[in-house]
Amino acid sequence: MSTSLDPSRLEDAEAAEAADPGGMLRQVASSAAQVREARRAAAEAGIAGLAEDGRPRAIVIAGMGGSGISGDVLAAVCGEGCAVPISTVRGYRLPGWVGAADLVIAVSCSGTTEETLEVAAEAARRGCRLLAVGGAGSPLADLAGRSRGMFVPVRSAGQPRSTLWGLTIPLILAARELRLADVSDAVLESTAALLEDVAHRCRPSSEPFVNPAKRIALDLAGDVPLVWGSSAVASTAAYRLCCQLNENAKYPAVFGEVPEADHNQLMAFDGSFARAASPADPDDFFRDRVDEPEHGLHLVMMRDMEEHPQVRKRCDASADAARDRGVAVSEIRAEGDHPLERIASLIALADYVTVYLAIALGVDPTPVPAIEELKARIA
Secondary structure, three states, rough: OOOOOOHHHOOOHHHHHHHOOHHHHHOOHHHHHHHHHHHHHHOOOOHHHHHHOOOOOOEEEEEOOHHHHHHHHHHHHHOOOOOOOOEEEEOOOOOOOOOOOEEEEEOOOOOHOOOOHHHHHHHHEEEEEEEEEEOOOHHHHHHHOOOEEEEEEOOOOOOOOOOOOHHHHHHHHHHOOOOOOOOOHHHHHHHHHHHHHHHHOOOOOOOOOOOHHHHHHHHHHHOOEEEEEOOHHHHHHHHHHHHHHHHOOOOEEEEEEHHHHHHHHHHHHHOOOOOOOOOOOOOOOOOOOHHHHHHHEEEEEEOOOOOOOHHHHHHHHHHHHHHOOOEEEEEEEEOOOOOOHHHHHHHHHHHHHHHHHHOOOOOOOOHHHHHHHHHHOOO
């Protein structure tokens, strides 16, 4: 882990922006505009026409990385009561059960992602209904045209991972047309307004003691985050936070969701990464610190407005158990009433946290050289 933590990089806008040469902060701040632009793009592409062939048996989203998580957001917004199953394929192969009765949505910001193109081509060969979302003039756009599929063009905000809402809103609108998601135009606008509000609170000129994203970033620095979600909405946001910590801050993170995490990850609180000398006396000043880890665990709880009663109990009890063992705990709570608003509020704050952590550590948030190197190795 980097030892170059310098909180002064977050003290003012000039210092933060100087440490962000790729402009990731500006990309994250474009989220509200993406919602509005994607809504127009989907309408112009004729998204309403998806309903002409009726409701599909299932929806399968094909996508990788920042594009693939759009499928998770769709499933979380549609909810557990959705009339058809929604699943995301992150790989080269379409499940064997998928056929002509199903809708496959291929999502690639660049339109060149090899895994997504392979799955989309397989979907076309099987006669599936096909919707493609991604870069205009790309191989994905060409494949959709040749397969008589619908294509929604998306303008990249800079990086695929910072174009989440441009990629996701067409999927939400597709589900709305199929009567699988109750997302009105008013909800879309209130979501955009909420994203603007988070951007204002987390703006670079806002000092760490009043900026929630800067404060959480500094709290996380040096620790190993366990990021747990308390619902489908919060768990999707928790997974997003882990991925953004990896790509933006080049930082490790472990994803979990309650109640599953209470059946395995919870035991890490009693392991070598917990800072407490013993569960009974974590604050013993005279304890021997020689064998204590330099980097401890940090539990990040992503909390939703709507949680199963037992999950709510488990989250509270898990946080208490962590604190009793010297494990730091941070909590991020959803805002808004609609699932789209709630997941947007969680993801927006999480995105800012990861960029500010990168800046505080002296890491450029934008480039992903290891990923580019891997692509070159397998080309």
